[in-house]
Amino acid sequence: MLHYFFKIYLKLTGWKATGPVPKDLKKFIMVVGPHTSSSDVFMGFAFRSVLKLKHIKFIAKQELFKPPFGFLFRQAGGVPVDRFNKNNFVDQVAEMFIQNESFAIALSPEGTRKKVDRLRTGFYHIAKKANVPIVMLAFDFEHKEFRFAPLFFTTDDEAADYNKILTFFTSVKGKNPELGLEHLLN
Template sequence: MPGNLFWNAYWKLGGWKVRGNWPQHLTRAIIIVGPHTSGWDVVAGMATRAIVPIPHAHYLGKKELFEGPFGWFFRMTGGVPVDRFSKNNMVEQVVELFRERKDFVLALSPEGTRKKVDRLRTGFWHIAKLAGVPIVMAGMDFSKKELILSPPFMPGDRPEDDLPSIISFFAPIKGKNPELGMGGLSADIKSDS
């Protein structure tokens, strides 16, 4: 497949490696990818999907992207349109996607932005909890050119039960712009459900 040849070349020429394994039996999950500090995260993430490989991997995009002349590109690369102005909030829309699809793995940024944050958003956690799917953490360490995959885990009873271990996983990982990373994050809850 030509796309895989491109991603293999990108991966090898960039000197990237993987620590951990994607559980091949897992066809439904939330992958939280971080730290999200640059547009290059998307490129490295697409390469990861092809190299690891992670079957059925998708990402969210505003529906307007899929209506324009490049809509085919976003669909081809795993994009799924969501309506930012729907009466159903984002969590409800994504949980519905999990209900509709047998095989669906969704990559999300726990920060929700490329800017420096003082706490993580919790939408990913609520989606995983309501959809009954595990969370896998994927750290993209640009300083070591290393993708670090955690074992999958089911969300606990409350977001605050899981946030300290999620922050501990991501805090030492250096993104493309390390000053925007997750070191020093608070485990306080910022609800976005």
């Protein structure tokens, strides 16, 4: 039922997907940005449903998965992490990739909807540690596109990798462009 709602919504509002959609890729980290609005979450669920990418999960603090509403987060594709575990976040998620034959997660490189001074680095270190590719997805509100970049693996040149990531995300406008990432690209 939700699938049809999302399909109609995206068609009526004129959104489309461009670039290489990772339909057959079993393991990857999807980096989604620029994250400038709470509506990005709705758009993420819509695109995931319409493009039939239900295997892509999201990470959230384990406290959200407790009764009475925890089942909703699991049903929506959430995977709990223990923020207070002696193993850090990167190790916990990298281990999920290692333990599962098929595992894909979506994360925002900003970690918030506010304007940031730098990108978070967890997604990058997870990809490196688990040896999985990064798939970048931009929500381009100006052109109404879910824009996919070709996948890439982290290299030994972290600065060049981050420059590649920033260059991709600064080429689009989020819902609130003033909260974008242009100021981070030097």
